[in-house]
Amino acid sequence: MPKLIIIDGNSVANRAFYALPLLSNTQGLHTNAAYGFTTMLLKLIEEQQPTHFLVAFDAGKITFRHKEYTEYKGGRAKTPPELSEQFPLIKELLTAFQISQYELAGYEADDIIGTLTRLADETKMEVVVVTGDKDMLQLASDQVTIALTRKGISEVELYDPAQIQEKYGLTPLQIIDLKGLMGDSSDNIPGIPGVGEKTALKLLHEYSSVEQVIEHAGELKGKMKEKVEQHAQDAIMSKQLATIYREVPMEGEWDKLAYSGYDPSALQGMFRKLEFKSLLEKMDFSGAGDNGADSSEAEAPQEALQVVVCADEAGIGALVERLDSIQAVHIEVVGENPHVSEVLGAAFYSDGTSYYVPFDVLTGELAGRVCDWLADADKAVPVYDMHKIKVALEWNGVALEGVSLDVLLAGYLLDPTESALTLDGLASKYGLPGLPSDEAVFGKGAKFQVPPLDALSEYIGRKAAAIHRLTPVLHEALEKNGMHKLIFDLEMPLAIVLARMERQGISVNVEDLKQYGQELSAQLEQIVSHIYELAGSEFNINSPKQLGDILFDKLGLPVIKKTKTGYSTDAEVLEKLEPYHPVVGEILHYRTLAKLQSTYVEGLLKEVRPETGKVHTYFRQTIAATGRLSSQFPNLQNIPIRLEEGRKIRKVFVPSEPGWSILTADYSQIELRVLAHISQDERLKEAFVNDMDIHTKTAMDVFGVTADQVDANMRRQAKAVNFGIVYGISDYGLSQNLNITRKEAAHFIEQYFAVFQGVRQYMDDIVKEARQNGYVTTLLQRRRYLPEITASNFNLRSFAERTAMNTPIQGTAADIIKLAMVKLAARMSEEKLESRMLLQVHDELVFEVPPHEMETMRRIVSEVMESALALDVPLKVDVDDGLNWYEAK
DNA sequence: AACGTCACG
């Protein structure tokens, strides 16, 4: 028997939208409803095997119901823009699925569906109606089943007349009476006030219909009688409104609804565009499959590529001959950490041919000419991730110079929040699909496996080709965004500086570190037994779950805050609980020491190279949305400093040469100085021009007092306000931070803005700018898109607004120190200094310096850093040196 | 793999 699926398009899209978090793709397009809709379609096709398929949509604004009852659907909230923008996507998806769509001016989807099910009842056609709307149950019949969407979007609950009888004790048509009595606030259908589902069902079981209930109103008691009599007309009208119109002028043209499967290539294209990565991987788009559509177009268009494996003299010879015409190079590195990763090989692309050189061949005797070419700064080609491949290659004695464009950096600068900055991700984002992902080729986790040479060389070769194809596209996009200087004069030179810093590494005094670890162990042992004693039992203190049980269930301490999985036990909570029980303080101390032990002693020791006693961090240049660097393996940007106990860790970071010193240079208040410049706030500028203590100055202005009247507490509060300003202030956030009421926090902020009016203006302007452009920029044209700035959801929108305020500040500060690093590296090599730049910690640089260069370095470093970028306020740098990182403070 | 926690700027 033929089977027709009819989907109530608006209803299902709505359900999907509210059931799923507000996903968006990298273009800022929201996709959650489209995604939910798609998963539902796929599931229906697989499970129901329909022969006919239709999606019905509401058309236009005014339906005939409005003419009869002007309040109809009046109470309904407007469709949020995040959803309405997805309807065109859903329609495009349906086209790719080759599913027919229908809408008719003046009618709702309900009416179309009602009419079709009536027509279907007259033929031998089985029908499944998919909707989130319970009213549709009235359409159920022997041949028509209603599938109601449940909470999750892909699950549905099927109702035939028997199941409706079982659940409500009603026939399908009585569903209309049910609604006539109950009403429906979302459609603004009145019903009878005070009658909900329970009462309505009772009445219907007794009297079977609205008309009968009214007729027998006299038999009802008290209030109920009154209400039914009073609102009889409303109930009649409500029933009419709830009745689905089944006489839409249309015919059962079933042939047009016949379904024979989706168009794989079109669907794949849509999934790519919407970035439905999990679906792309799950679905087999390689052939027509059993859906039997357009098998000829199923293959993604792939460029013809000739692959030459150069493993012998002849192969290398062929490559060497073509070296002058190479257009892109790809170096395949295995693993996250380039300091310890394996290099598989290199592909050299030229006009439709990729020459693949396995790495052992590249480092062998045959490939000398090829290595010379790689090392030649004049032979510039585009690559993917210059920073990483440079580090990996150099550890293996291969030099890399002459990179014309790093497509990874380009992709990052064009959209620093992009999560898939892989080569295949960039290729499909910039319109060059067809490159498989690393995961598809190598597998992931335990299943990671290098494929055989022919497959490997083809894949690496395709990557080189993709780099070549991407280059002009990215180039143009960068140009359009005014990012030419940013990438070529800042980020790419910086990548080289970073590679050098990381390869240099920083020396760790392993003996001292181990010694410190032993002291911690001894202290921890004591604290642990003390905690067990105070708690009255032994448990795993590291487990927030077990700790919560002890503190809140066993000891009965008050619950301050909850997490989504249970009690919160973070430091903020524990500090509030300290007065209640002595164990709390011990736990706080335990946490401090355990953190030092696990992360900074044991964690650090694991990263020290035994041969050299050094750690080599990997600074990542394409992670942070603001343009900051991040540091991994180990993270050397979060070494303790705030508490003395932890700060001692810094003593183990020492110079790698005897007699040398550690030199640190940090920008003083760089973010607030940047804010002064960007906002052009006169007071703030003046404060920095006169080199005042900014927090004291803020306290003076906000509290309206003189310098000597500012006490420690006032300064502390002013400091918190300054932090808040940089983060994109909210009264709530400030109140949390200062432990004051929201009102008091709001008052502080008001006082601040009354004084620093330029700052207020900036905050207003930047949010407006973000709304207008969809992005904000830093002084050096770094850009961050904020699609959620127009969200109707308060939280999402507020977050975007704070980000709009913070990113230009944090990002410009990042621009400045990056610029200083590039300039300093150049200056140090010009002056042929032996000193080495080792680390960057957002507003601080760390060097190791021989004694005879100390004076020069102190001068050069502060000079270059302070003049890295000319602002309307001076930049100030504090320089210090010592025998280790602790002493240089 | 996700969560809670905590280290830094």
Place this chain on the structure above:
DNA sequence: ACGTACGTGACGTTT
């Protein structure tokens, strides 16, 4: 009324 301060990475536990 809503309910988060901005940006990161590592560790241990739990699922």
